[in-house]
Amino acid sequence: MKVHLRVLLAATLASATTGCESFLDINDNPNQQTSVTPDAQLATALVTTAANYNGNLGENNYNSYSSFAVGYWGKSGTVSGFSSEQTYNYTTNYYSGLFNTTYDNLNDYNLIQQNGSANGYPNHAAIARIMKVYNYLLLVDQYGDVPYTNALQGIGNTTPTYDKAEDIYKDLVVQLKGAVADINAAAATGRKVSSEDVVFGGVMSRWKQFANSLRLRILLRESQVPSLKDYVKSEMATLQTQSAADGFITTDVVVQPNYSTNAGQQNPFFTRYGYAPGAINPTSEYSFVMPTNYIIRQYESNKDPRITQLYTVGKRTVDGKAVPQYVGTDLGETSPPRFVATDATVGSRFLVSNANNPAGGTFLRGANAPTVLMLLAEHKFSKAEAETRGLFTGGEAAAKVDYLDGIKASFLQTYRLGNAAPTTLEANPASTPQVPSTNPVVLAYEKYIADNVGNPLVDYDAAISAGAELGKQSVIIYQKYLAENTVASTEAWDDYRRTALPKFTVSSRSASPRPDKLPTRLLYPQTEVSTNQGNIPTGTTQFTKIFWDVVD
Numbered sequence: 001m002k003v004h005l006r007v008l009l010a011a012t013l014a015s016a017t018t019g020c021e022s023f024l025d026i027n028d029n030p031n032q033q034t035s036v037t038p039d040a041q042l043a044t045a046l047v048t049t050a051a052n053y054n055g056n057l058g059e060n061n062y063n064s065y066s067s068f069a070v071g072y073w074g075k076s077g078t079v080s081g082f083s084s085e086q087t088y089n090y091t092t093n094y095y096s097g098l099f100n101t102t103y104d105n106l107n108d109y110n111l112i113q114q115n116g117s118a119n120g121y122p123n124h125a126a127i128a129r130i131m132k133v134y135n136y137l138l139l140v141d142q143y144g145d146v147p148y149t150n151a152l153q154g155i156g157n158t159t160p161t162y163d164k165a166e167d168i169y170k171d172l173v174v175q176l177k178g179a180v181a182d183i184n185a186a187a188a189t190g191r192k193v194s195s196e197d198v199v200f201g202g203v204m205s206r207w208k209q210f211a212n213s214l215r216l217r218i219l220l221r222e223s224q225v226p227s228l229k230d231y232v233k234s235e236m237a238t239l240q241t242q243s244a245a246d247g248f249i250t251t252d253v254v255v256q257p258n259y260s261t262n263a264g265q266q267n268p269f270f271t272r273y274g275y276a277p278g279a280i281n282p283t284s285e286y287s288f289v290m291p292t293n294y295i296i297r298q299y300e301s302n303k304d305p306r307i308t309q310l311y312t313v314g315k316r317t318v319d320g321k322a323v324p325q326y327v328g329t330d331l332g333e334t335s336p337p338r339f340v341a342t343d344a345t346v347g348s349r350f351l352v353s354n355a356n357n358p359a360g361g362t363f364l365r366g367a368n369a370p371t372v373l374m375l376l377a378e379h380k381f382s383k384a385e386a387e388t389r390g391l392f393t394g395g396e397a398a399a400k401v402d403y404l405d406g407i408k409a410s411f412l413q414t415y416r417l418g419n420a421a422p423t424t425l426e427a428n429p430a431s432t433p434q435v436p437s438t439n440p441v442v443l444a445y446e447k448y449i450a451d452n453v454g455n456p457l458v459d460y461d462a463a464i465s466a467g468a469e470l471g472k473q474s475v476i477i478y479q480k481y482l483a484e485n486t487v488a489s490t491e492a493w494d495d496y497r498r499t500a501l502p503k504f505t506v507s508s509r510s511a512s513p514r515p516d517k518l519p520t521r522l523l524y525p526q527t528e529v530s531t532n533q534g535n536i537p538t539g540t541t542q543f544t545k546i547f548w549d550v551v552d
Contacts, residue, residue, distance in 0.1 A: 038116040038124035042196045043257055045108040049131060050255035050371035052101050053138070053490070055268025060097035062138055063269075066489035069519070070496055071504035072295050073486070074329035076347055077338035078287040086332045088519045089511040090542045096525035098142065103151070106135050110152045122186040123193045123204055129179040130211050133172045134373070137218065140165045141494050142522045144546050145537045159532045166228075166547045172218055173235060176211045180246060183208055198257040199373070208246040210253055213379045215239050217491075220382055221498055221548045223391060236391045249379050252413055254370035266367040274352055274364040282352070287339040290347040293328040294505040298482060300326065302458055303451045305444050306414045309362045310485070311348040322346075332507030350486075362414045363486050372487050375413060380406035381480040388471030396471070400460045403476055404449070407458075410483035411445040477501040497549045512543065515552060520545045 054063040067073040068085040075082040084094050109128040116125030139146045147160035148168045183204050193202035200206040219235050222228045259267045263277045271277075273286050291311055299307035307326065314327030314337065327347045329336035337347030353361030353369075384402035386392040452458035456475060463475035477495055481502050484492040495501070497520060510517040519542040528536060 038112045038121040039196045041112050043198050046198050047257050048105050051268040059095040062490040065095045066493040070493040073289045074292045076290045077336040087509045087511045092523045092526040099525045122190040126179045126182040133175050161535050176215050180208045180211050209249045212243050213249045216382050252376050253374040254372050256370035259368045261367045267369045270367050291328045296326045296328045309414050314346040314348040317344040332509035375488050377406045377409040377483040381476050385476045403460050408445050415441045500551045
């Protein structure tokens with residue numbers, strides 16, 4: 001593993017509060033202990049995770065890679081390149097930055113955990129413990145076996161051995177349980193968490209809920225592995241018992257360090273695909289990607305109003321005339337639509353929230369918009385799947401409620417404006433579609449449900465069961481796929497490999513020999529091949545499955 005001696009400049013964001021000012025200029029050397037206190041490090045680490053997950057420039061964020069892999073994005077005709085995205089022919093240099101930037105971030109959390117435990121910051125240490133799980137989960141789900149037991153030792157071990165992905169997964173559950181126990185046991189005299197917590201603002205009960213929701217994500221990943229069924233069943237039962245006191249997330253989990261329109265302080269995804277600070281024209285990358293025809297059809301064919309918040313209306317030539325409509329591309333298309341006003345066919349792009357369109361732009365809703373770490377919709381759909389499959393108690397009745405709440409949470413997230421509070425079902429009294437509401441977003445959700453009675457892609461009762469064990473998994477995963485579009489593409493890609501759902505259109509130029517014409521993982525980066533090749537698992541290719549990938 002490459003040893004990183006770097007100045008931590010991943011999150012140069014400003015804040016008026018002392019706790020957040022400190023994360024602007026910390027120089028961290030992950031290869032030695034630091035005298036910087038955990039409260040001065042936490043905000044930087046959290047903002048870095050957000051950027052790694054959804055926004056870093058180049059091949060350094062998870063959601064950009066996953067958005068192409070899982071059929072949300074295609075290449076526009078405005079630019080050349082993107083051959084790996086069109087052919088699924090990955091190399092050791094493809095998105096190679098993910099591996100090292102994630103380990104850099106893990107080093108930050110490791111220091112916070114160690115210093116916090118030793119110096120009277122128990123809650124900071126617990127947060128770092130949870131975020132280490134979050135980051136290791138990202139690594140394992142894209143690479144499989146990775147350094148774990150002997151990792152994060154700096155110059156003490158520059159070539160750590162690799163642990164089995166399945167073993168790491170089991171320990172991640174142990175770590176989450178331990179973090180919750182640490183929070184419960186934190187002494188009243190321990191240093192309180194305050195504004196440096198740019199996720200929950202120091203509300204430790206919400207960190208416990210996040211830990212529980214991460215446990216559910218992990219256990220669902222493992223749930224279809226035959227050898228792990230008894231283990232998963234037992235852990236699910238334990239999780240339900242613990243959740244009675246601590247619960248699960250009730251809002252989107254987001255990072256918000258007071259993003260603003262100043263240089264170096266914008267939401268990272270907006271900076272990359274929207275507008276640079278002070279710019280009057282969008283970035284070049286805004287025109288490089290476009291929605292696929294597949295994802296556009298899913299919204300249009302189901303009368304789904306969320307599409308109006310996602311993409312611009314393009315135009316397509318029909319009978320010699322340019323007709324306004326949503327225009328996408330097919331994966332691997334050799335001549336995709338371009339974004340040139342003189343073209344008869346103009347592709348659709350991400351809709352941007354701005355002064356001219358304050359009500360739109362889910363993906364690019366503003367420079368000050370928060371960055372999502374976990375959607376409430378994802379959790380609701382995960383809980384519904386666990387219930388319909390008998391992994392949680394409640395059965396089909398509970399599953400249907402959570403399924404509908406998952407769709408509603410997606411509507412609330414899709415339509416949320418600017419820097420508004422994260423999505424919460426509790427803030428909108430209609431928790432089921434039968435309850436009247438004057439909230440226009442809830443009304444739009446209710447119309448969507450009413451317009452699709454009998455449609456098995458929306459109507460839970462009409463959905464076709466994939467078998468007694470899997471319940472209504474197919475419709476749950478389908479709606480989860482729509483909810484996670486671009487905002488949480490990584491989770492959609494993981495769910496596809498776990499369930500083989502939904503059956504999205506695959507690139508016609510795919511080089512994959514698999515029946516579904518898709519890869520199954522990323523290759524270890526060239527930096528790791530060059531510095532730690534002796535420990536890299538042998539025989540791995542981009543078609544080597546992650547251990548939980550058992551359904552084709």
